[in-house]
Amino acid sequence: MNRLQGKVAFVTGAGRGQGRSHAVHLASEGADIIAIDICKPVSSVDYPMASREDLAETVRLVEALNRRIVSRAADVRDLDGLTGALDEGVAELGGLDIVCANAGIGGCGRAAELSAQTWQDVIDINLTGVFHTMKAAYPHLNNRGGGSVILTSSVAGVKGIQNIAHYSAAKHGLVGLGKTLALEWGERGIRVNTIVPTTVDTPLIHNLPTYRLFAPNIAEPTREDVAGAFASFNALPVSWIDPVDVSRLVLFLASDDARYITGATMPIDAGATA
Numbered sequence: 118m119n120r121l122q123g124k125v126a127f128v129t130g131a132g133r134g135q136g137r138s139h140a141v142h143l144a145s146e147g148a149d150i151i152a153i154d155i156c157k158p159v160s161s162v163d164y165p166m167a168s169r170e171d172l173a174e175t176v177r178l179v180e181a182l183n184r185r186i187v188s189r190a191a192d193v194r195d196l197d198g199l200t201g202a203l204d205e206g207v208a209e210l211g212g213l214d215i216v217c218a219n220a221g222i223g224g225c226g227r228a229a230e231l232s233a234q235t236w237q238d239v240i241d242i243n244l245t246g247v248f249h250t251m252k253a254a255y256p257h258l259n260n261r262g263g264g265s266v267i268l269t270s271s272v273a274g275v276k277g278i279q280n281i282a283h284y285s286a287a288k289h290g291l292v293g294l295g296k297t298l299a300l301e302w303g304e305r306g307i308r309v310n311t312i313v314p315t316t317v318d319t320p321l322i323h324n325l326p327t328y329r330l331f332a333p334n335i336a337e338p339t340r341e342d343v344a345g346a347f348a349s350f351n352a353l354p355v356s357w358i359d360p361v362d363v364s365r366l367v368l369f370l371a372s373d374d375a376r377y378i379t380g381a382t383m384p385i386d387a388g389a390t391a
């Protein structure tokens with residue numbers, strides 16, 4: 118299908134995981150892509166971020182679909198750097214229609230034991246980084262006379278989950294940001310929706326520190342050791358969904374099939390919030 122022919126989509130955190138999947142699936146429907154990722158570690162996060170090679174692989178996959186892609190290493194915490202990267206992409210590709218504010222970090226710890234830096238990095242990236250993405254994107258969407266914005270929250274954005282207070286606070290913030298932007302930008306024809314995935318099969322959950330939280334009695338827990346604990350979050354018998362499951366919702370919201378959907382908070386959660 119070519120539901121997004123002639124459109125340009127901006128995807129943050131596009132180096133791997135859901136962001137790469139969104140970039141590739143948006144391209145498969147005809148969109149050209151502006152892709153950014155931090156491409157270096159975040160010191161308070163105890164698993165690696167995407168690398169430059171990961172981002173280059175996203176570029177390869179999009180180009181293999183005969184779509185254009187502009188990629189840059191950029192940090193959503195850096196408003197000027199992020200704006201510069203997006204502006205360059207828009208100048209090259211001719212406009213902006215779709216924004217996937219997807220970049221984010223995880224991490225675990227009891228609320229009272231989180232370091233101030235760990236708290237701040239999650240708020241700065243997962244909440245303020247999305248605000249920066251919106252600030253950078255708005256002039257281009259406004260120029261185009263409309264668009265579709267998709268903010269990636271989480272089930273932790275609509276319910277409390279122990280051991281991720283910082284993450285839950287930031288993701289709850291996105292629900293409020295998304296609803297407010299839907300109201301402020303509606304008259305410009307810009308739709309803003311927030312998606313709420315359950316656990317997704319990416320490095321954000323598949324890392325040793327997270328595994329240790331779910332299997333504290335095993336020294337080196339594996340994917341198999343934690344699958345049951347993760348499945349207990351969901352109504353459907355699945356431990357984690359695939360990035361493509363989230364991309365299908367992103368494609369729907371990005372397309373005219375969702376032309377009268379805005380301000381919504383949409384689960385793709387295997388029943389986790391039921």
Ligand SMILES: NC(=O)c1ccc[n+]([C@@H]2O[C@H](COP(=O)([O-])OP(=O)(O)OC[C@H]3O[C@@H](n4cnc5c(N)ncnc54)[C@H](O)[C@@H]3O)[C@@H](O)[C@H]2O)c1
Nearest residue numbers: 130134135155166167192193219220221271316317319321
């Ligand atoms: N994996 C899950 O279980 C899950 C569930 C619900 C929501 N989410 C959310 O989905 C989004 C995508 O995560 P994912 O699951 O693909 O994990 P991931 O770790 O594979 O991908 C996140 C990407 O964001 C990038 N990134 C991190 N900090 C950045 C920054 N400051 N600037 C630019 N890029 C940055 C990383 O390098 C990485 O490529 C995140 O917002 C995450 O919070 C994840």
